[in-house]
Amino acid sequence: MALRGFAGFAIRKVLGAITTIFAIICLNFFIFRMLPGDPVRMMYRDPRVSAEQMQLMTEKFGLDKPLWEQFLSYLRELFQGNLGMSFWQKRAVLEVIADRIPQTLLLVVVALAIAVVLGILLGAIAGWKSGTRLDSFILTASLTMYSIPAFALGIILMLVFAFQLSIFPLGGISTPASGLIGFGYWKDVLWHIFLPVISIVFWYIGEYVLLTRSSMMDVLDQDYIVMARAKGLKESAILRNHALRNALLPVITITGVNLGFAVAGIIEVETVFSWPGIGRLVYDAVMKRDYPLLQGTFLVFAVAVVLANLVIDLIYGYIDPRIKVGKTE
Amino acid sequence: MRTVRRRLAEARKFFQLLLTHRMGVMGLSVFALFAIIALFAPFLHTVDPSRTGVVENILIPPNSQFWLGTDDLGRDIWSQVIYSSRISLLIGFLAAALTIFVGSLVGLVAGFYGGKIEEVLMRVTDFFMMLPQLPLMIVLAAVLGPNIWNIIFVVSIVSWPAAARVIRSQVLSLKERAFVEASRCIGASDSSLIFGEIMPNVVPLMFAEAVLVVTEAVYAEAILSFLGLGDPTTISWGMMLHFAFESGVMVKASWWVVPPIVAIIVLILGFTFLGTAVSDVLKPGYKEARGL
């Protein structure tokens, strides 16, 4: 089936995403039911568990059934939206996670928006002026920012700005029991979100600067840049229409890959700042040995990354004329 | 024997080139510093880092007896920091070795044989690359249990795809080059081609990737330990931060928290700089641009 241009591309990408999601689901099952340390089996060796409880659990988890039947019922439950029951909170995992989504979304959107815009801007400048002192400075600064783990930065920021200098709160999303609503509430949230955002943004800016810079440097080596100069175009027009447009294409592609790192940043920062999002849930699940919850968060993060990648791939396919228009010659 | 000597001479030249690069010098110095600290830990620490129980020693800021103060169980922080370097470097290098081993194997085979083999291998590689790294590491570490070997394994699972891709694309471009054709013409076998001709040209790239993986491994160990998935029988910077975080007095005991963070950042920064230097040195035309 050789569909031309964007339609063919889009269909291929969607099919790819579906296959990947299915593979993730299988992986999830494998990790939690088949690995040596698998928590369900572990419960069998726990002497505190009585015989009746074991029988109950065996039936509940279907451990006496053959593996493929277990897999099928796992799939069935998944499609019904049943991600299991959280040990710790004693309610459906899906509910627990759903409650936290807005807070994480807020953090992600704010942090990524700032990081991507600043990172690309600084990276483009550094690439355009490569070899100058400004470029060296931006390069070194970005390498440094890129090397500081988000949780380490978060702890330091908390120490200095929240504790020592008391400029920002120590954690959470809003001042508890403050009764603020409307604009006042959002101001409070802004005050709380400041340090977490900086902690995530640091690494991200570093990454985007390095990426954009190197992409820009590659583009500036290209012949169409010389051609643009030969036409007598202004430098600003060359930068905008010829250099930047081409330099940004690989950056968009890598954005998809980077989302996995965004997840890491979210987990780290939400943990340090007790931000009530899905990332913090991961930490809580680990500390409380709540395996269903842990499994659920992994699934949610992995699928979210796949879907986000799909969206980015589709956007890219639409922007790049080589894909959008396809070869007609 | 002759080729071994030649390779050693090439390696030596490579390191000399690294030393002409400012970041190369910084990176190698950081590595040397931590290697020395790790090796000489028994001589550098002041107090047995696991010694606890002495109530009046709890949470003391730095003084002449405890150079960096003590934690909430009265353990000496300086000694903990010293000994932690061993774990970080050990995990870092072992994870890098395993990652490069697996990644290179996949990359070499996929790049060299092409066709169906390459397609299958690359699909698997791409799948693993798509998985978000930290959640996967956390989940695997939680299920497999907290010990050093699991951490090394988990880090490698997450890092090998990137190495495999890089190596494969290098193999692809090497395959096009004349010397491969020439060797085939004189009847060289597949394995002698792969290991004799292609791999030596891939080794510098493997080294560059290895440096990157060390930074990822140090980071991974730190964050996994911080989240409570570290090996409780050992002490590491991440574990120190975990205990500090859990203790509830983290913000009041900056001496507890700052040293491990500084150590982590310096080590990662050093190897990042080293990685940048390595990739610059490997770019064609480096020697000419420097007038060497």
Place this chain on the structure above:
Amino acid sequence: MALLEIENLKIYYFTRAGTVKAVDDVSFTVDKGEALGLIGESGCGKTTMVFAIMKFVTPPGRIVGGKIIFEGRDIITIGAEEMRRLRGSGIAMVFQSAQNVLNPVMTVGKQIAEGILEHESITKEEAWERAGRQLELVGISGERIKSYPHEFSGGMKQRVMIAIATACNPRLLILDEPVTGLDVIVQRQLLALMNDLREKLHLPIIFITHDLSVVAETCDQVAVMYAGKIVEQASTVSLYKDPAHPYSQALIKSYPSIKGEKRELRSIPGSPPALANPPTGCRFHPRCPCVMDICREEEPIFKRKGGRLVACHLVN
């Protein structure tokens, strides 16, 4: 007054490995309506020279001496902004086809129109209309202004480039190996197009190539360049019939001819010198079959002899 006068131009590259004398004391002129061919082997400095005419020489290269007089003004002395306005509208350039000279994410129409919009104050609609007409001029349907470069073949991309270069009606057109790397049929079509345009637009051109047969089809005058110096400048006919300089003779002899007797192809022994350390005296002397003692010591002067200019001790 000649359109373009190059006087004693020197362009050196100052590298850590030494000073490369890419263009060393070169002089020639291009008159209005004339087509000058510039031939030479790779690395002889011809591209560096035309890059200098566009003032594209970047560090570590520098113009260290001489004049480039275009329409009576020495453009070496003019400022960057003035030069920018001259590019495209006064002097335009067409590049080699193998290169990546068309921006892959911009329509060809826009790539033609942006030059026009920069140099002339007309509306966007007018510029797009002109772009369409430019495409028609080079033999491509005007509707394709909305197409992207990857939708064209190599030969058509060259036509687009010519359309771009001639869009602002430049007074001088430089073509740097425009047909190199294309198959002969496409070459033929493009050369026919260029001759056609030259007639229609009365456009003086400088045509750089290493291919003698191409020059024969398009140029009135030919300058032969070797190791950073011009060794002979003559009309095409006289150069081909009766080359004066030993290097020109060797070049002509190394080309097979379909008509005439079959003879052994003779290549020129040796290889071009490294321009960081050129030979003393005449730069061709190590490879010259008629070398004399004076050739090793003194550089020959570029002198007029019998309707052409030659730099050779033997001839002069």
